[in-house]
Structure formats: C-alpha cells, structure tokens
Amino acid sequence: MQPEPKPLKLAIDPASIPKLTRLLVLGHRFDRLIRDGAVKDLLEIAKLTGLSKSRVTQIANLTLLSPTLQVEVLHLHAEDAKRDRRFERCLRVVVGAADWNDQARRLRVVVR
Numbered sequence: 012m013q014p015e016p017k018p019l020k021l022a023i024d025p026a027s028i029p030k031l032t033r034l035l036v037l038g039h040r041f042d043r044l045i046r047d048g049a050v051k052d053l054l055e056i057a058k059l060t061g062l063s064k065s066r067v068t069q070i071a072n073l074t075l076l077s078p079t080l081q082v083e084v085l086h087l088h089a090e091d092a093k094r095d096r097r098f099e100r101c102l103r104v105v106v107g108a109a110d111w112n113d114q115a116r117r118l119r120v121v122v123r
Contacts, residue, residue: 029087031099036085038073069103076102077111080118098122 044050050059057067076084080102101121108114 031084031102032087034070034099035073035076035081038070041067041071042074072106073102075106075109077114079111080105080114 041053041056044056045052050056053067053071054064056062057064060067062070073084074081084102101118104121105114105117108117
C-alpha cells in the first residue's frame with residue numbers, strides 16, 4: 012500500500028488576494044469561455060453562476076480597462092482589499108470611457 016500523497020501547499024493564500032483582483036481575472040475567464048464557444052454569452056454565464064446579468068456584466072467590463080489599470084488591479088495588495096468595494100465602484104465609471112487616456116483622467120477625478 013502506497014502512502015497518501017501530501018496535500019499541496021499553495022504558495023499564496025487565496026484569501027490574501029483582493030476581491031477586485033479576483034474579479035478582474037474572472038472577467039477574463041468569462042471572456043475566454045465566450046470566445047471558445049463554451050457558453051453563448053454573458054446571460055448564459057449569469058444563469059450558470061446564479062449571478063445577475065448586471066453583476067456578470069460589471070465583472071466582464073473590468074476587462075475593458077486599459078492594460079495599465081489592469082496591471083494595477085492585478086498588483087493590489089491585501090491591505091488594499093479594505094478599499095476594494097469603493098475602488099470597484101470608481102472603476103465602473105472609468106470603464107465607461109473607451110479611450111485609455113480618458114480612463115486615466117476619469118480615475119484621477121473619481122479617486123480624489
């Protein structure tokens with residue numbers, strides 16, 4: 012009889028990753044599922060996940076942020092998690108701008 016393998020230790024505690032960072036990654040996952048044809052659209056994702064269509068759209072829209080802002084979101088630290096909810100609301104205003112320079116300007120205005 013072989014001994015049971017030891018459970019893998021994660022290099023990072025998933026709970027230490029800010030929610031906003033996880034949501035951005037989830038938004039990219041939603042995009043990939045649609046592009047790969049695994050699901051038809053965001054409405055189907057909403058039905059499968061039990062989230063509202065509005066919430067799924069908010070999450071998917073995070074992928075419309077400029078690459079610079081996405082990198083900032085991906086590199087948030089655990090201590091930034093406390094302001095995640097407020098920052099996510101700010102990003103909803105920012106993502107409404109198609110121009111990345113305009114996104115940066117909007118972010119400066121809403122974060123003040």
